[in-house]
Amino acid sequence: MTTQAKGGRAHNDSVPTVLVINGPNLNLLGTREPEIYGHTTLEDINRQLIALGTELGIRVESFQSNSEGALVDRIQQARGIIDLIIINPAAYTHTSIAIRDALIAIEVPVIEVHLSNVYKREPFRHHSTIADIVDARLMGFGAEGYLLALRAAARMIETQREKHRGTKEAR
Numbered sequence: 001m002t003t004q005a006k007g008g009r010a011h012n013d014s015v016p017t018v019l020v021i022n023g024p025n026l027n028l029l030g031t032r033e034p035e036i037y038g039h040t041t042l043e044d045i046n047r048q049l050i051a052l053g054t055e056l057g058i059r060v061e062s063f064q065s066n067s068e069g070a071l072v073d074r075i076q077q078a079r080g081i082i083d084l085i086i087i088n089p090a091a092y093t094h095t096s097i098a099i100r101d102a103l104i105a106i107e108v109p110v111i112e113v114h115l116s117n118v119y120k121r122e123p124f125r126h127h128s129t130i131a132d133i134v135d136a137r138l139m140g141f142g143a144e145g146y147l148l149a150l151r152a153a154a155r156m157i158e159t160q161r162e163k164h165r166g167t168k169e170a171r
């Protein structure tokens with residue numbers, strides 16, 4: 001039986017799956033304000049994530065939407081299936097209670113990523129509706145941040161699985 005506590009499928013021995021979610025306007029990466037967000041496209045980032053995932057033994061799924069409801073739907077679908085979510089909610093970071101509630105509901109570990117250091121920018125970007133419910137946050141590394149987050153995700157999933165193995169043996 002697979003337990004459904006926080007960690008999605010992290011409690012069994014299947015290939016770990018990480019879901020990378022990107023919010024509005026991130027489909028324009030590469031051409032959108034390159035002085036802030038860089039020249040790397042979202043397609044390039046996703047390709048690099050899949051390649052790194054292969055190296056780390058992790059299956060990477062990617063999802064981008066400009067619409068809040070579609071993001072909430074995708075988050076809900078991750079319950080019990082995905083081991084960890086890496087999310088850049090983009091502008092919804094600063095406004096969305098719906099994304100916050102969805103992330104809490106599914107009980108899957110979350111890493112919040114931003115390309116820019118939001119604290120060096122306008123004050124309205126300093127507030128994140130998910131900062132206090134995610135497991136880790138990473139910002140200011142540009143496109144590289146997603147790859148750093150995936151490396152961290154691999155360690156987090158491994159730790160989770162080891163903990164579960166330990167609990168099972170102690171029974």
Ligand code: DQA
Pocket residue numbers: 024025026088089090091092093113114115116117118125
């Ligand atoms: C962003 C920062 C947000 O303030 C902004 O709305 C974005 C991108 C980032 O990755 O730096 O769209 O999340």
